Amino acid sequence: MSELNLIPQPVSIHYKDGYFQCAECPSANGDTVFKNEIAVFNEQIAALGRLSASALIECRQDTGLAPEAYRLSITPQKIALTAATGTGAYHGLQSLRQLILLGADTGAVSIPCVDIDDAPRFLWRGFMLDTSRYFYSIDFTKKLIDTLSLHHINRFHWHLTDDQGWRLPVKEYPLLTEIGSRKLSVRHQPRDARYIGGFYTEDEIRDLVAYAATRHIEIVPEVDLPGHANAILAAYPGLGCSGGPYRVEDRFGIFEEVLCAGNDDIFDLGDAVFNTLASLFPSKYVHIGGDEVLYNHWQKCPKCQRRLAETSLKSPRELQSWITVQLVQMLAKHGKIAIGWDEVLEDSPQYPLPKEVVVMSWRGTKGGIEASRLGHDVIMTPNSEGCYFDYKYRKDPEEPGQLGVSTIHQVYHMNPVNPDMPADVAARVLGGQANLWSELIYAGKIAEYMIFPRLCALAETVWTPSAAKDFDSFTRRLPAHQQRLERLGVLQYRGPMY
Ligand code: ACM
Numbered sequence: 001m002s003e004l005n006l007i008p009q010p011v012s013i014h015y016k017d018g019y020f021q022c023a024e025c026p027s028a029n030g031d032t033v034f035k036n037e038i039a040v041f042n043e044q045i046a047a048l049g050r051l052s053a054s055a056l057i058e059c060r061q062d063t064g065l066a067p068e069a070y071r072l073s074i075t076p077q078k079i080a081l082t083a084a085t086g087t088g089a090y091h092g093l094q095s096l097r098q099l100i101l102l103g104a105d106t107g108a109v110s111i112p113c114v115d116i117d118d119a120p121r122f123l124w125r126g127f128m129l130d131t132s133r134y135f136y137s138i139d140f141t142k143k144l145i146d147t148l149s150l151h152h153i154n155r156f157h158w159h160l161t162d163d164q165g166w167r168l169p170v171k172e173y174p175l176l177t178e179i180g181s182r183k184l185s186v187r188h189q190p191r192d193a194r195y196i197g198g199f200y201t202e203d204e205i206r207d208l209v210a211y212a213a214t215r216h217i218e219i220v221p222e223v224d225l226p227g228h229a230n231a232i233l234a235a236y237p238g239l240g241c242s243g244g245p246y247r248v249e250d251r252f253g254i255f256e257e258v259l260c261a262g263n264d265d266i267f268d269l270g271d272a273v274f275n276t277l278a279s280l281f282p283s284k285y286v287h288i289g290g291d292e293v294l295y296n297h298w299q300k301c302p303k304c305q306r307r308l309a310e311t312s313l314k315s316p317r318e319l320q321s322w323i324t325v326q327l328v329q330m331l332a333k334h335g336k337i338a339i340g341w342d343e344v345l346e347d348s349p350q351y352p353l354p355k356e357v358v359v360m361s362w363r364g365t366k367g368g369i370e371a372s373r374l375g376h377d378v379i380m381t382p383n384s385e386g387c388y389f390d391y392k393y394r395k396d397p398e399e400p401g402q403l404g405v406s407t408i409h410q411v412y413h414m415n416p417v418n419p420d421m422p423a424d425v426a427a428r429v430l431g432g433q434a435n436l437w438s439e440l441i442y443a444g445k446i447a448e449y450m451i452f453p454r455l456c457a458l459a460e461t462v463w464t465p466s467a468a469k470d471f472d473s474f475t476r477r478l479p480a481h482q483q484r485l486e487r488l489g490v491l492q493y494r495g496p497m498y
């Protein structure tokens with residue numbers, strides 16, 4: 001009996017006798033509520049070989065199942081899929097795509113007969129791509145999103161702005177992309193083929209959002225404020241404390257240049273940016289960053305000092321909590337919920353962090369544990385437990401990556417829920433995520449090297465219930481899964497698993 005080698009491992013697989021065999025790629029058909037999912041699946045499968053003329057995968061709605069759940073019953077004659085929603089159906093079809101990816105190049109498949117019952121452990125199964133330090137094309141991003149969806153990942157966190165580049169067009173502030181995107185950089189350095197310059201057009205963003213939606217992935221945009229702001233300041237120097245001169249950074253690190261907390265114009269910018277995001281992204285979440293803000297300028301700037309006096313706040317650090325509250329309230333007017341990096345927890349008694357803010361725990365799990373105890377929803381993406389994919393796979397000078405090590409073993413064992421959390425606190429953990437910061441990741445293929453197969457381990461961490469998780473089993477399934485990744489053209493890493 002051959003194993004299915006699915007990743008992430010489903011909640012339950014019951015093996016039966018016999019095989020489902022088909023000389024060509026089986027195609028799907030079924031209830032009209034699933035017509036979009038069926039169309040996307042048939043297109044994905046047609047890329048692998050000849051599609052069989054007769055649909056052998058029958059998709060039926062069963063409203064009794066949980067929203068993201070699916071059931072598969074594979075018999076020698078046909079494959080029956082049931083789900084309550086399009087999302088559940090899509091997940092089931094992606095598990096089937098995994099099985100078909102192991103078939104022959106002609107499309108011929110042979111799949112053991114099984115019954116599968118499956119549903120996710122967590123609501124938030126995320127991946128973040130930094131498009132500021134390096135600019136990734138829409139085509140690359142689509143290929144990535146498609147492969148993420150093969151693993152039931154459902155959130156794509158799009159880091160669109162940082163010191164090294166602003167990628168979001170904002171009508172009222174044209175210089176953000178004119179100057180802040182470094183769009184001329186490649187032309188200015190003709191021998192440097194790295195795409196560090198560029199921005200996404202509104203049409204490209206809408207197209208990508210729609211593409212991701214057909215794969216049941218929600219795109220959550222991030223605009224990092226009030227730090228990581230050199231690209232903004234290069235475009236609009238009046239928004240900084242000193243007035244400049246500023247430049248879009250080409251060095252890496254944490255910079256002192258941040259938005260001036262004493263200048264009301266920063267909220268006009270925020271308003272225009274949030275308007276733009278609200279018009280382009282249906283997600284109810286907007287990530288506002290908030291990480292690594294240095295206060296050197298706020299300490300000296302007369303406008304910032306005046307703001308401190310007006311607000312009766314004690315320190316520049318507390319000014320950040322005042323700004324966070326303003327941004328959260330502005331987003332609420334658009335019906336959006338703010339997500340912040342865990343620094344937003346460092347609030348002030350006068351301006352406590354509003355309870356609706358979702359905290360993304362990156363400096364270990366401490367922030368997430370604290371935030372969930374305080375009543376915030378939380379997403380775990382601890383850099384200490386394998387979730388930073390810009391870190392090396394192993395401590396080896398030959399490995400690409402920087403700042404640390406994120407092993408496959410670590411990300412597999414990252415548990416978003418701390419065992420000491422009471423049930424009501426644990427319920428506020430929405431899930432987990434991995435992040436790819438792109439300082440050193442100057443080509444899509446290097447990005448793929450860093451992402452796969454660590455992402456496969458993350459997928460199992462956020463999808464599979466603890467009882468069905470087992471690292472030895474994962475490492476046994478991985479070689480077959482690597483063949484799938486190879487066939488999709490995303491497997492660049494070939495090193496060991498530890
Ligand atoms: C971060 O890594 N600065 C969120």
Ligand code: ZN
Pocket residue numbers: 240241259260261262263297298301302303304
């Ligand atoms: Zn200032």
